[in-house]
Amino acid sequence: MPTENANVPSYETDFAGLEPDEVEGLDSFDHVGAYRKLGPIYSVMFRGEKWICMGGVEANEVAWRNPDMWDYRSALSPFRDVMGEKHVTQMDGKAHRQKRRQLKPGFAMSAIARWIPKIDSIVKESLSAEVGSSSSLADFFMSTLTKANAQTVLQTRLSDEAIKVFIRFEETFIGATVRAEEQRNAFYASEGFLADKRFVFKLLGDLVKQRVAALPKRTDDNFSEVLAMTLEDCGGEMDLQELVSEAYLLLMAGTGNTAKLLNCGLQHILADEFWLSELRNELEGYGPGSFARGMDGFPKLKATVFEIERMFPAAPVLARVVAKPFEFLGHHLEKGDKVLHLQTLPHFLDEVYEEPYRFKPMRWIENKYSKKSQGTFGGSTHICLGMNLARIHMPIVLANVLSGYELEQNSKSEIKVNLNYGVPQVSDISGRFLKRA
Numbered sequence: 001m002p003t004e005n006a007n008v009p010s011y012e013t014d015f016a017g018l019e020p021d022e023v024e025g026l027d028s029f030d031h032v033g034a035y036r037k038l039g040p041i042y043s044v045m046f047r048g049e050k051w052i053c054m055g056g057v058e059a060n061e062v063a064w065r066n067p068d069m070w071d072y073r074s075a076l077s078p079f080r081d082v083m084g085e086k087h088v089t090q091m092d093g094k095a096h097r098q099k100r101r102q103l104k105p106g107f108a109m110s111a112i113a114r115w116i117p118k119i120d121s122i123v124k125e126s127l128s129a130e131v132g133s134s135s136s137l138a139d140f141f142m143s144t145l146t147k148a149n150a151q152t153v154l155q156t157r158l159s160d161e162a163i164k165v166f167i168r169f170e171e172t173f174i175g176a177t178v179r180a181e182e183q184r185n186a187f188y189a190s191e192g193f194l195a196d197k198r199f200v201f202k203l204l205g206d207l208v209k210q211r212v213a214a215l216p217k218r219t220d221d222n223f224s225e226v227l228a229m230t231l232e233d234c235g236g237e238m239d240l241q242e243l244v245s246e247a248y249l250l251l252m253a254g255t256g257n258t259a260k261l262l263n264c265g266l267q268h269i270l271a272d273e274f275w276l277s278e279l280r281n282e283l284e285g286y287g288p289g290s291f292a293r294g295m296d297g298f299p300k301l302k303a304t305v306f307e308i309e310r311m312f313p314a315a316p317v318l319a320r321v322v323a324k325p326f327e328f329l330g331h332h333l334e335k336g337d338k339v340l341h342l343q344t345l346p347h348f349l350d351e352v353y354e355e356p357y358r359f360k361p362m363r364w365i366e367n368k369y370s371k372k373s374q375g376t377f378g379g380s381t382h383i384c385l386g387m388n389l390a391r392i393h394m395p396i397v398l399a400n401v402l403s404g405y406e407l408e409q410n411s412k413s414e415i416k417v418n419l420n421y422g423v424p425q426v427s428d429i430s431g432r433f434l435k436r437a
């Protein structure tokens, strides 16, 4: 049973001055303000339950020191409900470590970097097909990156129609993970969602079956590496859904996050004429193979990507359930306690990042920041598996957009920095790409 945590200050009464039956909406907590007033641990009421918030560099240290203190199976059950028992996100302990080992060869930097020229050519092709038409940037980035993943790490071709279904499935699946259980289950059982799910699983299921039937002949892609590792461990008991979930990870997982970061970041870059021209100067020598050995030749672009990650974390807060009791700054957390780990809160503390609400890529060239104050990709054993992919996709897209295009925005949309559970920074920019003279 969760403890009452009686000695933990309350967001509602001790910070916001609300009446006992008044609660904040999911997206309106002022966590930076509460951290300043109440310290790194306090409670909030949401979805009718009490959650313990842990924030700041000290919270990241504790939360990432011992991953076995968290029960991912309980906290991330929606991933199991949709993707199955062997989906990495909701696994714990030894089984999770084995799954990460199986997935690692598919997501390693060297396995991804070999596709850089191909990704670059797909991004170029998509941009040039998009010239002049008015579109939502987040949708455009997400479909371009999904197409790129299909043709590289999964060596398959998806029609534009299929890509639309995959994106709709991913966005609604992930969007619903943060809803209250009853609402979420109803959504996952709805006919529209089930139809998309059948489509996605059938297409990937067929791909997996073809790959397995063709063995020992292997396709030269990342999925083959993962497939080999998983089959080696399964001792002849192949689990089709497990392999479908792995193919899905390579194709889709996190692509919406990358698209959202690009969307928000691009808006800030374009609003800063000085930085835009610095980047364009740096990118004068850019070509398809430029990032093959890393980004050292492009320090300003690299700093820009880090600053986008800092300001617009797509998953700014993570939900956790305590598996093993522990102490945090004198407070006892008991097995079963629900925790919101505010892992990106340090991004908005001025003692860590000076003027935290200003988009200042140069800070990454002038300073070194501790890993404990960077939470965009999470940390410890469950750290984002797709970080390498995102860090290759973002610079390639930015390099192509900034060096080759102007963006005529339909309207100036305001992107507000947001630090709430399940609320990524979104502001859907729509506009037209025009070829630069």
Ligand code: HEM
Binding pocket: 088, 089, 090, 100, 249, 250, 251, 252, 253, 254, 255, 257, 258, 261, 313, 314, 315, 318, 375, 376, 377, 378, 379, 381, 382, 383, 384, 385, 386, 387, 389, 390
């Ligand atoms: C900028 C883009 C991205 C951001 C901000 C992001 C963020 C995150 C975060 C915060 C976590 C930790 C979740 C937790 O601890 O509960 C995570 C985990 C994960 N991410 Fe990403 N992600 C991004 C892109 C991607 C991409 C492109 C992929 C795959 C292609 C991906 C696949 C995953 C997977 C599989 C996990 C779960 C790992 C595990 O539980 O062991 N992500 N991501």
